[in-house]
Amino acid sequence: MPQLPVEPAKAVSEILSRYHGDPARMIEILQDLQEIYRYLPKEVIEEVSHQTEIPINRIYHIATFYKAFHLEPRGETIITVCTGTACHVRGSFRTLDLLSERLGVKPNETSGDLKYTLETVGCVGACALGPIVIINGKYYGHMTPDRMDRVLKRMGIIEKYS
Amino acid sequence: MRSIRKKEDLLNLYENLRKEREKQGKFISVCVDTGCLATGSGAVFSALKEEIAKAGLNPEGEGVKKILRGTGSLGFDSENPVVVIYPEKIFYRKVRPGDAKYIVHKTLLNGEIIERLLYKDPETNEPIPYLDDIPFYKHQKRLLLANHGIIDPLSIEEYISIGGYQALLKALTEMEPPQIVEEVKKSKLRGRGGAGFPTGIKWEDAAKRDSDIKYVICNADEGDPGAYMDRSLLEGDPHSVVEGMIIGAYAVGASHGYIYVRREYPKALESATKAIEDAREAGLLGDNILGTGFSFDIEIARGGGAFVAGESTALMASIEGKPAEPHTKYIHATQAGLYSKPTVLNNVETWANVPIIINKGADWYGNIGTEKSKGTKIFSLVGAVKNSGLVEVPIGTTLREVIFDIGGGIASEKKFKAVQTGGPSGGVLPESLLDMPIDFDTLTKAGSMMGSGGMIIMDEHTCMVDVARYYIDFLSKESCGKCTPCREGLRQMLDILTRITQGEATMDDLDLLEELSYVVKDASLCGLGQTAPNPVLSTLKYFRDEYVAHVRDKHCPAGVCAALIEYEIIPEKCTGCLACKVRCPVGAIEGEKGEVHKIDPDKCIRCGICMEVCTFDAVRIK
Numbered sequence: 138m139p140q141l142p143v144e145p146a147k148a149v150s151e152i153l154s155r156y157h158g159d160p161a162r163m164i165e166i167l168q169d170l171q172e173i174y175r176y177l178p179k180e181v182i183e184e185v186s187h188q189t190e191i192p193i194n195r196i197y198h199i200a201t202f203y204k205a206f207h208l209e210p211r212g213e214t215i216i217t218v219c220t221g222t223a224c225h226v227r228g229s230f231r232t233l234d235l236l237s238e239r240l241g242v243k244p245n246e247t248s249g250d251l252k253y254t255l256e257t258v259g260c261v262g263a264c265a266l267g268p269i270v271i272i273n274g275k276y277y278g279h280m281t282p283d284r285m286d287r288v289l290k291r292m293g294i295i296e297k298y299s
Numbered sequence: 300m301r302s303i304r305k306k307e308d309l310l311n312l313y314e315n316l317r318k319e320r321e322k323q324g325k326f327i328s329v330c331v332d333t334g335c336l337a338t339g340s341g342a343v344f345s346a347l348k349e350e351i352a353k354a355g356l357n358p359e360g361e362g363v364k365k366i367l368r369g370t371g372s373l374g375f376d377s378e379n380p381v382v383v384i385y386p387e388k389i390f391y392r393k394v395r396p397g398d399a400k401y402i403v404h405k406t407l408l409n410g411e412i413i414e415r416l417l418y419k420d421p422e423t424n425e426p427i428p429y430l431d432d433i434p435f436y437k438h439q440k441r442l443l444l445a446n447h448g449i450i451d452p453l454s455i456e457e458y459i460s461i462g463g464y465q466a467l468l469k470a471l472t473e474m475e476p477p478q479i480v481e482e483v484k485k486s487k488l489r490g491r492g493g494a495g496f497p498t499g500i501k502w503e504d505a506a507k508r509d510s511d512i513k514y515v516i517c518n519a520d521e522g523d524p525g526a527y528m529d530r531s532l533l534e535g536d537p538h539s540v541v542e543g544m545i546i547g548a549y550a551v552g553a554s555h556g557y558i559y560v561r562r563e564y565p566k567a568l569e570s571a572t573k574a575i576e577d578a579r580e581a582g583l584l585g586d587n588i589l590g591t592g593f594s595f596d597i598e599i600a601r602g603g604g605a606f607v608a609g610e611s612t613a614l615m616a617s618i619e620g621k622p623a624e625p626h627t628k629y630i631h632a633t634q635a636g637l638y639s640k641p642t643v644l645n646n647v648e649t650w651a652n653v654p655i656i657i658n659k660g661a662d663w664y665g666n667i668g669t670e671k672s673k674g675t676k677i678f679s680l681v682g683a684v685k686n687s688g689l690v691e692v693p694i695g696t697t698l699r700e701v702i703f704d705i706g707g708g709i710a711s712e713k714k715f716k717a718v719q720t721g722g723p724s725g726g727v728l729p730e731s732l733l734d735m736p737i738d739f740d741t742l743t744k745a746g747s748m749m750g751s752g753g754m755i756i757m758d759e760h761t762c763m764v765d766v767a768r769y770y771i772d773f774l775s776k777e778s779c780g781k782c783t784p785c786r787e788g789l790r791q792m793l794d795i796l797t798r799i800t801q802g803e804a805t806m807d808d809l810d811l812l813e814e815l816s817y818v819v820k821d822a823s824l825c826g827l828g829q830t831a832p833n834p835v836l837s838t839l840k841y842f843r844d845e846y847v848a849h850v851r852d853k854h855c856p857a858g859v860c861a862a863l864i865e866y867e868i869i870p871e872k873c874t875g876c877l878a879c880k881v882r883c884p885v886g887a888i889e890g891e892k893g894e895v896h897k898i899d900p901d902k903c904i905r906c907g908i909c910m911e912v913c914t915f916d917a918v919r920i921k
Contacts, residue, residue, distance in 0.1 A: 161620035164603045168562075202622035202779070203603025205562050221524030222719065222755045223681035225769050228907075234861075235906045238884055259606065259773065261563055262527030263334040264681035265376030265688055276337035283911040286884065298882045 145184040176207040212247045212254035219269040221260030229268035235282040303582040305590035306472050316460035323364045328383045328448050331369035332534040333566045340380035346399035363460040371447035371535015376688035388430040391416035438704045441691045447535040455577040458538040466654035470546045471591045479550035485661035487673040492646035493750045495739035505551040505633040508641040513553040516644040519560045522606040523722025526753035528677035529647035533567035537574035543653030548595045556597040562604050606777035611644045624779045625825035669695035672738040684756040685710045699733040713758040721750030723770045724830035726837025746837040762859035763842040768796040770834035785828030788819035801862040802853035858920040861905040865921040870895045872917035879909035
């Protein structure tokens with residue numbers, strides 16, 4: 138397990154003070170903490186429970202309920218496939234399958250070497266561009282397996298096609 | 300920005316800004332909302348800015364007189380990036396940064412129209428220079444989207460310059476709260492989030508409650524896949540929503556408001572936050588608004604990514620910092636909502652209607668729409684349709700008008716098959732129902748619903764069983780798990796649907812699927828479960844043949860379900876060019892150069908790359 142970049146006790150107290158320790162702001166508190174670590178390490182959740190005196194199971198209830206939160210470390214490159222209905226009827230599932238094959242990870246999983254996270258999103262609201270794939274924040278519209286594969290090659294994610 | 304302390308301050312400011320704005324000459328507007336930026340409109344904006352500066356002009360202009368404006372979406376998203384030159388409304392489509400110098404020198408400075416950037420009539424191939432003449436716009440009635448394109452959404456001055464916050468002024472200084480409630484009731488405005496509950500009745504109930512504190516909430520947790528009108532409104536005209544909320548708060552006696560924004564919408568979050576800050580700084584939020592003694596403020600609540608949070612009771616739980624689990628509605632939110640206090644919760648589009656109703660009056664508003672459902676509705680026209688984007692039409696317009704007159708029909712040569720409305724809570728409607736006027740009641744009667752306004756067009760290559768499976772898969776993952784019928788029922792429905800798409804189901808499974816659908820519908824706790832079976836029931840009703848083909852013949856007529864299809868190469872057409880073989884990610888294609896190729900179905904993962912790259916149409920789905 139790699140060393141955490143910021144001491145949990147320090148990060149948690151800083152962010153809690155931003156919200157005056159108000160438990161009603163727990164979703165935002167956890168979101169801000171996740172911004173620091175890119176996921177919610179166990180130590181951080183324990184620290185939140187410790188400092189707020191809220192039972193840890195309640196914090197886990199929130200952290201596991203919302204899709205915004207990740208309890209496992211995430212990959213360096215995050216590939217998000219929009220699986221909204223408009224994208225789906227234009228065949229986004231084929232692109233998702235191809236990515237899964239190419240990266241060797243299932244949807245919503247991270248590769249063992251922490252290089253890639255492949256995830257899906259319900260809809261990003263840019264339906265006219267569908268199917269959409271977002272790679273580290275950059276939008277790629279009208280993605281088909283063919284185009285996706287070429288993007289992967291250009292980015293050096295795959296060396297050759299077959 | 301000066302602080303607006305009393306009625307006269309706002310009136311004077313409006314007068315000054317309006318006059319300044321009247322002197323506005325030509326200006327260029329570029330859509331810079333999420334959807335447009337993804338097509339590269341940011342680079343177009345920068346290039347135009349540079350070219351305007353090079354021509355010796357100041358793109359920022361002075362105050363509300365700007366030469367270049369970054370605006371909300373104009374809705375015609377399949378033509379993005381779109382650039383419009385006002386006041387003539389010259390419409391340029393698919394603009395690239397390299398076009399900037401021509402737009403500035405020819406059109407802006409010399410009034411010349413650049414033909415190659417114009418939209419062409421699909422039938423006559425004639426270029427159409429002006430926005431209002433394009434079929435996509437001609438058949439619309441844009442009230443809520445009227446400001447998109449003409450104001451910089453992040454500038455409160457621009458909003459005020461075109462009459463923004465005048466409805467608030469009227470409401471606070473000329474009307475008593477009960478009068479406002481009465482006006483909204485009379486307008487017959489119904490909630491645009493999905494259920495269509497009459498807004499005025501909701502307000503009336505909250506207004507009569509006696510409480511130390513009341514809340515108003517704006518639901519911007521737009522979770523229906525394929526619907527993005529609320530994102531567009533918040534990004535393109537956030538002050539109209541804020542204005543609506545202040546009026547609503549005054550009408551019901553609320554002192555505190557929340558806008559709950561979905562986390563997948565970072566830009567909407569940004570513009571809503573900016574609008575609130577600017578309104579507060581101007582004195583339109585906070586203590587003693589316009590010197591009337593009325594105090595109200597709005598906070599942003601960030602969503603955590605849960606579809607069910609769009610359900611009102613779940614949303615309120617989420618604002619309280621809890622998991623977004625719904626509860627029963629024996630007691631209305633207007634009596635005990637957020638923190639058990641009287642609460643009015645409306646969605647973004649509903650709030651945006653309020654200033655229009657107050658400005659123009661309920662009688663005027665009542666002329667638009669049908670007997671029971673008034674006003675306009677924004678639909679997101681997406682999927683297999685030619686003209687994709689946001690469309691605003693009077694309620695009561697027919698599906699055919701929206702899909703064919705505005706949408707231009709199917710994008711490819713394929714045939715129209717169905718339209719899905721209402722998101723995961725809605726249903727799929729076949730061609731025979733296209734002449735139905737769209738309103739809350741007709742769509743519900745047909746087994747679908749209007750929902751928040753998603754309209755997904757499907758052609759012959761969409762498998763209806765796959766669509767039903769898709770929605771149930773989505774909903775089973777989004778079910779919060781609190782009640783058994785929804786949690787377990789959807790899981791079992793998904794299991795049956797998956798088996799159907801894999802050719803492993805029996806005819807008895809179809810009956811079981813139908814029976815389960817009714818159980819989930821009748822016994823679930825909240826709207827998510829109660830409406831979840833609609834996609835299944837409506838496809839079973841209108842496209843039963845397709846289910847039977849999957850079950851009995853192990854055949855997917857649309858050629859979608861991976862387990863039931865095989866890609867094959869047509870020997871007569873194959874030239875042995877190796878194109879598909881080189882690109883196959885799993886090495887499933889055999890054959891040397893010049894030889895007819897062959898696909899090994901056991902290795903094939905059905906990605907379809909071979910079909911995409913073949914230039915001889917030699918690959919087909921068996």
